[in-house]
Each structure stands twice: as structure tokens, then as C-alpha cells.
Amino acid sequence: MANFQVPRGTQDIxxxxxxxxxxxEELIRQLCYVYGYQEIRTPEFEHxxxxxxxxxxxxxxxxEMYTFVDRGDRSxxxxxxxxxxxxxxxxxxxxxxxxxxxxxxxxxGPCFRYERPQKGRMRIHHQFGTEVIGVKNPLIDAExxxxxxxxxxxxxxxxxxxxxxxxxxxxSRLNYRDALKAHFEPVITELCGDCQRRFxxxxxxxxxxxxxxxxxxxxxxxxxxxxxTDESKKYFSDVLSVLDQNEVEVEISDRLVRGLDYYSHTxxxxxxxxxxxxxxxxxxxxxxxxxxxxxxxxxxxxxxGFGMGIERLLVAxxxxxxxxSEAENFDVYVVSxxxxxxPTAFQLTNFCxxxxxxxxxxxxxxxxxxQFKSVERKGAGVVIIVxxxxxxxxxxxxxxxxxxxxxxxxxxxxxxxxxxxxxxxxECHCGHEHAEGEHNHE
RNA sequence: GCGGUCGUGGCGAAGUUGGUUAACGCACCGGAUUGUGGCUCCGGCAUUUCGCGGGUUCGAGCCCCGUCGAUCGCCCCA
Numbered sequence: 001m002a003n004f005q006v007p008r009g010t011q012d013i014x015x016x017x018x019x020x021x022x023x024x025e026e027l028i029r030q031l032c033y034v035y036g037y038q039e040i041r042t043p044e045f046e047h048x049x050x051x052x053x054x055x056x057x058x059x060x061x062x063x064e065m066y067t068f069v070d071r072g073d074r075s076x077x078x079x080x081x082x083x084x085x086x087x088x089x090x091x092x093x094x095x096x097x098x099x100x101x102x103x104x105x106x107x108x109g110p111c112f113r114y115e116r117p118q119k120g121r122m123r124i125h126h127q128f129g130t131e132v133i134g135v136k137n138p139l140i141d142a143e144x145x146x147x148x149x150x151x152x153x154x155x156x157x158x159x160x161x162x163x164x165x166x167x168x169x170x171x172s173r174l175n176y177r178d179a180l181k182a183h184f185e186p187v188i189t190e191l192c193g194d195c196q197r198r199f200x201x202x203x204x205x206x207x208x209x210x211x212x213x214x215x216x217x218x219x220x221x222x223x224x225x226x227x228x229t230d231e232s233k234k235y236f237s238d239v240l241s242v243l244d245q246n247e248v249e250v251e252i253s254d255r256l257v258r259g260l261d262y263y264s265h266t267x268x269x270x271x272x273x274x275x276x277x278x279x280x281x282x283x284x285x286x287x288x289x290x291x292x293x294x295x296x297x298x299x300x301x302x303x304x305g306f307g308m309g310i311e312r313l314l315v316a317x318x319x320x321x322x323x324x325s326e327a328e329n330f331d332v333y334v335v336s337x338x339x340x341x342x343p344t345a346f347q348l349t350n351f352c353x354x355x356x357x358x359x360x361x362x363x364x365x366x367x368x369x370x371q372f373k374s375v376e377r378k379g380a381g382v383v384i385i386v387x388x389x390x391x392x393x394x395x396x397x398x399x400x401x402x403x404x405x406x407x408x409x410x411x412x413x414x415x416x417x418x419x420x421x422x423x424x425x426x427e428c429h430c431g432h433e434h435a436e437g438e439h440n441h442e
Numbered sequence: 443g444c445g446g447u448c449g450u451g452g453c454g455a456a457g458u459u460g461g462u463u464a465a466c467g468c469a470c471c472g473g474a475u476u477g478u479g480g481c482u483c484c485g486g487c488a489u490u491u492c493g494c495g496g497g498u499u500c501g502a503g504c505c506c507c508g509u510c511g512a513u514c515g516c517c518c519c520a
Contacts, residue, residue: 003494003510005493005510005511006511008510008511008512058518058519059517059518059519060518060519063443063518064518064519081519081520111520113518113519113520115443115517115518115519116443116444116517116518117511117512117513118512118513118514118515119512119513119514120519120520121518121519121520122520125519125520126520127520128520129520194517211516211517258519260519278513278514278515279514279515279516279517279518279519280518280519280520282519282520283520284520285519285520306520307519307520308520309519309520310520311520312519312520313520335478337477337478338477366471366472367471367472367473368477368478368479369472369475369478369479370470370471370472370479371478371479372478372479372480373470373479373480374479375479376479376480383478383479385477385478387477388477389477397477397478399478401479406478
């Protein structure tokens with residue numbers, strides 16, 4: 001039998017849920033505008049090698065990618081994350097030639113990962129992400145975190161914690177890696193299978209293993225902070241002090257290493273403390289990368305960014321009982337008192353729409369009572385009642401739902417009446433771009 | 443990829459030592475109220491139908507197998 005269900009780990013988004021997405025997307029665009037980050041849209045799929053880089057050990061890249069061969073025999077991959085494609089584009093379009101560094105970007109779109117779905121973990125999920133490339137300065141690290149926190153606060157989340165750590169520069173990491181290997185070598189057979197694999201590929205990841213968390217060797221493991229070069233140490237403490245100056249509370253987590261292999265220096269993760277988030281508690285996370293731009297053939301430039309899961313954000317909002325859905329009420333609803341008046345009602349509807357009023361009508365000739373129920377459901381502020389007697393004189397009844405006031409007006413004066421009742425409020429829903437500061441209502 | 447729980451109308455949800463006409467609530471539609479909604483009352487609302495496909499049985503929403511999906515934990519991450 002044909003399977004017409006949505007594919008596993010994907011969803012249809014519509015109705016009330018859609019209005020939440022609109023609200024979030026609007027906040028994102030506003031915020032990025034204020035911060036001066038420009039939107040960039042890179043393809044939903046890329047050549048596989050854009051994502052699968054040499055000696056990458058992460059699961060995202062090695063086990064979860066949607067990879068396929070296209071009709072031209074090329075290996076393509078649906079993007080599992082936002083950074084790689086963006087850096088590829090940055091280099092390919094020579095955006096490093098921009099005299100005003102750093103370059104600041106944001107993106108918003110779907111990511112694809114073949115995983116076993118859970119709440120807050122989808123095979124298609126949407127990420128809002130930022131990347132700032134070209135200037136390596138603790139101020140930038142702080143700015144990126146600030147931007148993310150601003151969004152999360154604008155949306156109303158409270159129950160959050162900012163975890164931060166540093167992986168240091170390459171030299172620091174190599175030293176630390178050697179120290180870890182030396183430390184775990186004698187006991188490696190006592191650790192879980194995953195850890196034995198990590199020992200070879202990326203020993204840093206043994207540190208946040210939950211299976212072996214209680215093992216003596218993990219508790220006594222060397223700390224990254226003892227292996228940082230002076231420069232790396234200073235960079236991290238500068239990041240912390242900038243965050244402190246700007247009133248971002250953070251928790252230093254020396255076991256935070258993150259899943260993608262390209263990070264260096266600052267890494268961070270903002271997690272929800274709410275229990276209902278379950279094991280998918282990271283709302284956004286990211287870090288700095290020193291070698292990625294060069295890897296893609298560009299100059300040696302450092303960058304930093306984060307990815308934020310929109311689905312996760314929505315789960316977190318739910319967990320904290322925050323409803324950001326929007327009513328999307330109608331301005332006008334046109335009611336007809338007899339089925340043969342429907343064409344006239346339709347003309348009036350279009351008349352109102354041309355004037356910019358969000359208008360709907362009854363197309364089915366239902367009972368008057370049923371039509372009025374629609375008025376309520378659609379949240380219309382004004383009802384136009386098309387009746388036989390009035391229409392003969394080219395008039396209609398117009399009722400203001402809020403005040404219950406009802407008048408009979410000439411069709412020619414209809415819009416005038418709507419302007420009088422809805423005019424002021426209406427300006428705010430016109431969809432035109434307002435300059436910042438013009439939004440004085442609220 | 444591993445383990446547990448679950449899947450009944452648009453939604454919520456009864457239904458278990460397998461015997462039926464598949465409760466109830468919300469929403470929706472019609473009427474009481476033939477041109478003015480939100481309250482009340484009356485009526486309608488799963489047309490072999492209980493995610494899908496097989497099996498056991500005289501008989502299955504309830505039992506068995508498979509499959510698809512959701513969910514929780516692990517893993518991983520946004």
C-alpha cells in the first residue's frame with residue numbers, strides 16, 4: 001500500500017504553528033538588521049566534500065548525512081549544518097576582499113540529518129545561524145553570543161544557561177590531546193566501546209561520555225586549561241570579561257567540546273534547564289574556527305558563529321508555557337442574507353481588499369447564524385451585511401463588532417466608513433516597512 | 443544504530459479475563475430564533491470503522507506476527 005504519511009522525522013507546519021514561525025522569523029530579521037548581519041542563502045545541497053572534510057570524526061558528517069548521486073554521477077549531500085556551505089560561498093565569491101571586516105552573516109533554513117527522531121530532533125530541522133568572519137577579537141566572540149541571547153530573550157525564554165569553554169589554538173589542543181592519550185592509555189580497556197573509538201579519533205570527546213562519567217579516569221582527567229598556551233589563555237579570559245561587562249552570565253564547562261571537529265578557542269552552548277526539554281536541551285551552540293576559510297582555499301581568516309534550532313526553540317517555549325502565536329485577525333467579513341446576493345458580496349469583498357483591508361466572506365450561503373460565527377472565529381472587526389432591501393438603494397449595513405454600532409451606508413462611502421473604524425489600527429498591519437522607531441504603539 | 447511505552451472521528455478521550463448499536467466531551471452543521479453571533483434547548487455528526495498488512499478464533503479495537511509512525515531513555519546534536 002502506498003505510504004502517504006509525511007516521512008519519518010519531518011512535519012507539516014501550518015495554522016497556529018505557522019504564526020509562531022512567522023513571529024520568530026520576524027524577530028530574527030529585525031535583530032540581525034539591528035546588529036548589521038546580512039542574510040545569506042546557500043544551496044540546500046552541496047558537493048559532498050564541502051561537508052565531509054578530511055579526518056572529520058563527527059557523527060553528523062560520518063553517519064547522518066543525506067548523500068545521493070545525481071544524474072550527472074556527482075555525489076551530493078543535503079546540508080546537515082550551515083557553516084560549511086557558508087564558508088565555501090564566502091571563499092568562492094571572494095567576499096574576503098571586502099574592506100570592512102569582519103563580514104557578518106546570518107542564515108535561516110532547513111538542515112537534514114538522518115537520525116532517529118525524538119522531540120526536538122528532526123530529520124529536517126531549521127536553523128537560524130550567524131557567522132562572523134575576518135576579525136579575531138574577543139569582542140566578536142561576545143557579540144555573537146549576545147546576539148543569540150538577545151533573540152532567545154526577545155522570544156521570552158528565561159530558564160537558560162550559557163555554557164562556555166575554550167579549546168585553545170592548535171598547539172594547545174595537540175598538547176592536551178597527548179596528555180589525554182597518556183592519561184587514558186592504561187585504562188582504555190575499562191571504558192565503553194564508544195570511548196575506545198574516541199580514543200583513536202578524538203580523545204577530547206571521551207570527556208563528555210555519559211556511560212563512563214563515573215569512571216575514576218574521567219574524574220581525574222587532565223584539564224584543558226592546564227595545557228593552553230599563554231595566548232589562548234588570555235584570549236579566553238578576555239572573552240569572559242567582555243561577556244561579564246555586558247551582563248551575560250556564563251558557566252565555564254571544561255568538558256564542553258562540541259560535535260563538529262573544526263572548532264578552536266571559544267565554544268559555547270546555550271541549554272534549557274527545563275526538564276520537559278529532555279535530552280535535546282541545547283537551544284543554540286557554536287564556536288570559533290581558525291582553519292575553515294583556509295581549508296576552502298581562502299586566506300587565513302578566523303570565524304565564529306552559532307546554530308540555533310527553531311524546532312528546539314519552539315519546544316523550549318512550550319516547556320515554559322510561552323505562547324507567541326499570533327491571532328491574524330481579519331479586518332472585515334462580508335455576510336449575505338440570501339444566496340443570490342453572493343456575487344454582490346464578492347464585489348464588495350474585493351472592493352475592501354483593494355483598499356488594503358484583510359477581508360473574507362461567506363461563499364456558501366449558510367445560515368445567518370453560522371455566518372456570524374465565522375465573523376467571531378476570524379476575529380473580524382467589522383461586518384458588512386448585504387441585504388436585499390438596502391442593496392436596491394445601493395446601500396449596505398456595516399456593523400462595528402467592538403462597539404456594536406451599526407450604520408447603513410452608500411456603497412460608495414463604504415471605504416470611508418471602514419477608514420473611520422479601522423483606519424488607525426489598520427496602518428500597523430499594512431505590511432509596509434517601517435523605519436526603526438516608528439513603532440510607537442504597544 | 444540500541445532499549446522501553448504507545449497509535450480509536452477534525453481534536454481530547456472511554457472501551458482489558460476477546461461477543462457491539464464503537465461511550466462521553468470539544469469543535470462543526472441544522473432547527474427552536476424565516477434579516478443580526480457569543481447563553482439555553484432539540485437534532486445531526488467514525489456511511490464494513492479503531493495507523494497499515496497478515497494470522498489465531500464461531501467471533502478482535504481488544505490476542506499473535508510483521509510494518510509504518512509518535513514518544514521516552516541511550517547515542518548524537520540544533
